[in-house]
Amino acid sequence: MKFDYIIIGAGSAGCVLSNRLSENQNNKVAVFEAGGSSDIWKVKMPLALLYTMHDPKYNWKYYSEPEPHLNNRRLFCPRGKMIGGCSAHNGMVFVRGNRNDYERWENFGLKSWSYEKVLPYFKKIETWSGGENQYRGSLGPLPVNQSKNDNPLFKAFINSASEGWTCG
Structure with a gap:
C-alpha cells in the first residue's frame, strides 16, 4: 500500500496531524503507534495513573540526564506509550x-x-x-x-x- 503521509506516533500531535490530513479525502494517511489502545480502565480512571506511569506497557519510562543543580540526580519523565500518548496518560487533567x-x-x-x-x-x-x-x-x-x-x-x-x- 502507498501513503501520502506516514505519521510515527499516535500521541497528541500525531493524532491531530493525522486527523487534519485525513480531512482531505485524497490523502492516504498511515499512523504507527508503538503502544496499544488507551481505551482501558487504567486510563479512564484518573487515580490509576499511578499504575500506568510505572508500567512499561503504557509508559516509555524516560529519565533525564543527571541534573547538576539537583546533586546529579536523574528525574523520572513519564511519557505515554499508547494511542493518545501523554494526553491519555495524564490523570484526565486538561491544562x-x-x-x-x-x-x-x-x-x-x-x-x-x-x-x-x-x-x-x-x-x-x-x-x-x-x-x-x-x-x-x-x-x-x-x-x-x-x-x-x-x-x-x-x-x-x-x-x-x-x-x-x-x-x-
Whole structure:
C-alpha cells in the first residue's frame, strides 16, 4: 500500500496531524503507534495513573540526564506509550500553558507564539461545558469540563497557587 503521509506516533500531535490530513479525502494517511489502545480502565480512571506511569506497557519510562543543580540526580519523565500518548496518560487533567509563557516567547522573537495567536487554536480544539466565551471554544473535538467534585482541597490548592512565587 502507498501513503501520502506516514505519521510515527499516535500521541497528541500525531493524532491531530493525522486527523487534519485525513480531512482531505485524497490523502492516504498511515499512523504507527508503538503502544496499544488507551481505551482501558487504567486510563479512564484518573487515580490509576499511578499504575500506568510505572508500567512499561503504557509508559516509555524516560529519565533525564543527571541534573547538576539537583546533586546529579536523574528525574523520572513519564511519557505515554499508547494511542493518545501523554494526553491519555495524564490523570484526565486538561491544562493550557500560562499566558505569561506565551508572552515571554513572543518577547524573545517568536511572534507567532504569542498568547493572542495561539488562543484561537486552543478554542478550536475544545468544547467547553460552560459554553463559548472569549477564552473557551464550543465546537471542537475535545470535550473539556470543570470537575464536579467540590472537594475543599481543590479550593485550598487553587488559593495557594494564586499566592504563587514569582519566577524570573
